[in-house]
Amino acid sequence: MALTGMQIYKSLPKTNCKDCGVPTCMAFAMQVAAKQRALTDCPHISDEASSSLAEASAPPMKLVKIGSVDSTFELGQETVMFRHEEKFHRKSGIAVLIPSTDTDAEATAKVNAIGSAVFERVGATLKVDFTAVEIDGTADPVARTKLVADRSAVPVILVGKDAGRMKAAVDAVKDKRPLIYKADAANVDAFAGIAKDADLPLAVSGKDLDELEQVSQKALDAGVQELILAFGTEHLGDTIRSLTIARRAALRQRFKPFGFPSMVEVSADSPEMETIFAACAAAKYAGIVVIRGTEPWELLPIMVAIQDVYTDPQVPNTVESKLWEIGSPNEDSPVLFTTNFSLTYFSVAGEVERSKVPSYICVVDTEGLGVLNAYAGDKISAEKVVKTIDGLKVTEKVKHRKLIIPGLLPIFRAEIEDTSEWKEVIIGPENAREIPAFLTNNWK
Numbered sequence: 341m342a343l344t345g346m347q348i349y350k351s352l353p354k355t356n357c358k359d360c361g362v363p364t365c366m367a368f369a370m371q372v373a374a375k376q377r378a379l380t381d382c383p384h385i386s387d388e389a390s391s392s393l394a395e396a397s398a399p400p401m402k403l404v405k406i407g408s409v410d411s412t413f414e415l416g417q418e419t420v421m422f423r424h425e426e427k428f429h430r431k432s433g434i435a436v437l438i439p440s441t442d443t444d445a446e447a448t449a450k451v452n453a454i455g456s457a458v459f460e461r462v463g464a465t466l467k468v469d470f471t472a473v474e475i476d477g478t479a480d481p482v483a484r485t486k487l488v489a490d491r492s493a494v495p496v497i498l499v500g501k502d503a504g505r506m507k508a509a510v511d512a513v514k515d516k517r518p519l520i521y522k523a524d525a526a527n528v529d530a531f532a533g534i535a536k537d538a539d540l541p542l543a544v545s546g547k548d549l550d551e552l553e554q555v556s557q558k559a560l561d562a563g564v565q566e567l568i569l570a571f572g573t574e575h576l577g578d579t580i581r582s583l584t585i586a587r588r589a590a591l592r593q594r595f596k597p598f599g600f601p602s603m604v605e606v607s608a609d610s611p612e613m614e615t616i617f618a619a620c621a622a623a624k625y626a627g628i629v630v631i632r633g634t635e636p637w638e639l640l641p642i643m644v645a646i647q648d649v650y651t652d653p654q655v656p657n658t659v660e661s662k663l664w665e666i667g668s669p670n671e672d673s674p675v676l677f678t679t680n681f682s683l684t685y686f687s688v689a690g691e692v693e694r695s696k697v698p699s700y701i702c703v704v705d706t707e708g709l710g711v712l713n714a715y716a717g718d719k720i721s722a723e724k725v726v727k728t729i730d731g732l733k734v735t736e737k738v739k740h741r742k743l744i745i746p747g748l749l750p751i752f753r754a755e756i757e758d759t760s761e762w763k764e765v766i767i768g769p770e771n772a773r774e775i776p777a778f779l780t781n782n783w784k
């Protein structure tokens with residue numbers, strides 16, 4: 341949390357000695373608050389004042405890094421309860437659990453399924469973020485851990501309660517910087533020791549928030565630097581409540597035992613409920629959700645929910661305003677136009693692709709607004725469409741002069757025909773999903 345100039349000034353010597361190169365202590369404090377100078381530029385500040393200022397300006401929620409240099413996942417350092425206040429800084433990750441009851445062949449198949457669960461949506465790549473391997477109960481925790489960690493392209497979470505088995509698993513893969521999951525009231529001393537010695541992040545849990553506070557504090561006292569608060573989903577309402585209380589305590593009260601990101605291990609009666617619970621937990625502050633499902637229909641809804649919640653609401657999602665080629669269009673291919681709002685563009689592009697009619701899509705800059713919003717907000721006009729198409733030299737790409745316009749903007753037709761080379765303006769469908777049938781039936 342940023343300190344004000346006045347808060348910094350109170351800790352300075354107030355001698356105005358100018359040794360920092362600034363005329364007064366107040367001016368120096370203002371420059372530090374504006375991040376133009378470092379506190380250490382004052383040679384006379386006491387160690388005590390320096391450390392208390394550093395502590396006061398530290399983020400209320402710590403950053404936690406899981407994974408090795410080539411595959412790291414960061415969570416934490418969030419600053420707000422609601423994304424409209426600023427934004428959520430780090431999106432939730434999805435972990436898929438490989439139970440200890442799986443055979444080696446089943447475990448290998450699951451790691452492969454995790455690696456191939458990759459989807460494209462509105463220009464972003466969505467994927468599973470962690471492989472969670474359960475080490476309790478397996479004959480050899482080291483062999484199982486190595487089997488999974490060696491094949492996993494994403495960071496690993498070690499799941500177990502037995503300190504001896506966890507230590508053996510950690511020793512086998514600590515260079516991959518796994519998350520140790522999880523310490524509870526019974527094993528926190530041993531688990532904190534393992535995490536501290538290997539300098540690894542540790543998930544802590546408790547049967548309620550009071551116990552969680554005690555376990556977290558014990559891990560902190562033992563010297564563990566990176567913690568994650570772990571919750572279950574026996575009752576989803578209670579889970580959401582606990583996630584909210586912990587976050588509020590961290591951000592609003594700077595309560596240190598809860599000053600860490602959270603995670604939720606989902607338990608549900610059916611795969612459908614697991615997907616719903618995971619999406620709900622991710623939407624309400626869980627930095628990681630642990631699930632068991634690996635089917636695309638189970639994973640994709642959670643990924644979409646995370647993508648939607650963790651998109652910065654103050655930055656319009658846009659694509660470049662240019663002439664996009666779908667397939668391999670030629671001089672006879674259709675030309676369509678749409679706006680530069682990502683969701684609009686990718687909906688149109690996806691349906692054009694589905695039509696299998698190679699096409700050009702001319703994207704008009706509407707400052708990230710969809711078709712109707714852009715029209716209502718005066719961000720698009722027939723004149724602007726013509727200007728964009730002229731600028732992109734579309735007439736050099738096709739020999740015809742037919743332009744397909746969105747069905748929501750039929751009013752543009754006459755003006756475009758009257759003021760441009762595009763003498764045949766065709767009113768396209770209102771909904772993107774109607775594009776394949778429209779192109780197939782209307783473009784000869």
Ligand code: SF4
Binds near residue numbers: 361363382
């Ligand atoms: S060096 Fe320190 S004490 Fe001297 S003017 Fe700068 S801030 Fe003040």
